[in-house]
Amino acid sequence: MRLALAVLVLAVFVVAPARAQAPPLFTSACSACHGEQGEGVPGKGPGLKGAGAAAADFYLNTGRMPLSHPRVEPQRTKPDYSASARKQLIDYVASLGGPAIPQVDPARGDIQQGFEAFTDHCAGCHAITGRGGVAPPGTAPALQQASATQIAEAVRVGPYLMPKFSERQIDRHTLDSITAYVLSTHALPDKGGWGIGNIGPIPEGLVAWLLAGTLLLIVVRVIGERR
């Protein structure tokens, strides 16, 4: 019995430290909303159990976390911490359990298939050229700065108001293809002229009509003569 107790006590001491301690940076920067041990603070921020390396890597490396206020929409900025500090935080969140950083290889993807899948699943909010759009009451970000891994993470994690997509909806190969397509939109073929942000053919056409049409009307008015 004593032996059993001793083993138990020893086991507790040996096993307890195996559960990662929150790094000091987590305590100072994240715990106000996510809790001392990542358990979450009601009304301020979600628990991080089950978030996994995928979500942590996405939010921290795109500068979306930390937030200035819990109600602010997370947006892409320069990351706040050094790469090693972020790595430390990501490792800690990963130790709480959850999906790993998804593996993605755009080189194996097919841009045409990616274009079709992007049209089905993503273009409604992010626009077909990946220039972003509106998802009331938030915004869907432009994807020009996103890396292949970050695109894959967003698809699997569903950050902020975005839904997440399971392997059944978007399998690995389709995800490779979607990433290949999104990366291809980073530098769209430019045939010259005024780009007006590649916002799509219909608004572009409207701009052309409004500007050129107005100019032509002015010219007609100048040429014409009234008595």
Added chain:
Amino acid sequence: VTFKVDPPKAPRAEVLVAALLGGATVAALAFIVLLAVARHDTQLLGLTLGAAFALLAAALIVTAKLVLPREHALEERPEYGGPRPDLAVPVTRRRLLAGAAGAAATALLAALAVPVSALGPSAKDESPWRRGRRLVDEQGRRLTVADVAVGSFITAFPQGADPRALASPVVLVRDDPAKLKLPAGRRDWAPEGILAYSKICTHAGCAVALYRKPTYEPTSVPPALSCPCHYSVFATREGGKVESGPAGRPLPQLPLEIGPGGELRAAGDLSGSAGPAWWGTRR
């Protein structure tokens, strides 16, 4: 008939016209040179050719306005009550022409009116949803409870029915059953928190392709389906109620039931007719 000729307004403008024409010549030549030298610089090519035409147009305008003399011709009116001038070609078949014109006008008006009948919903757009009809995905595979994860959304169709029918596509989302606030009488429409709504927006008939799914609700907004065309937002927890946007009526909900092996089946028809509202024909 008497003629009166105004002298040109500014004869000196001839020099200006010559200069403009010279400019047009230079621009056109520059276009030819560029075409030989820098064929792929489309902006410069467009600029030079455009400038050539613009200068030519300017030269013509200046010529017309300032260089050319103006002629006025005055014709005497015949005296009132004088001899009536003969009509050179009297119209003899007036009735034939009037009849033909009437026929043409009628036919044209009819041609304009007929397409109006094609507007609005077609009577053939009957809902394929019946009690017990299985839900399948785009590839025709049967959908089960396990396929619908919380936070994702799936487009489903009725098995064995035309997927292109207006009422066919539905969106499946999953939520916490405790958080649902479905209208009375829909208590058991969402087994295990799985909700199905028509994918066709009730405003203008676009595909409701946006699912707004908050990562952390207390600091954000509740989940909703939204249409990318005009941003109508439908609250999924409240039976597709319009939260904002131009849609005039809620998104029709499909009652679900779970069959053996967790397969998803319809428990009845949609709660309303799918598709855009049209002159009060749809509720």
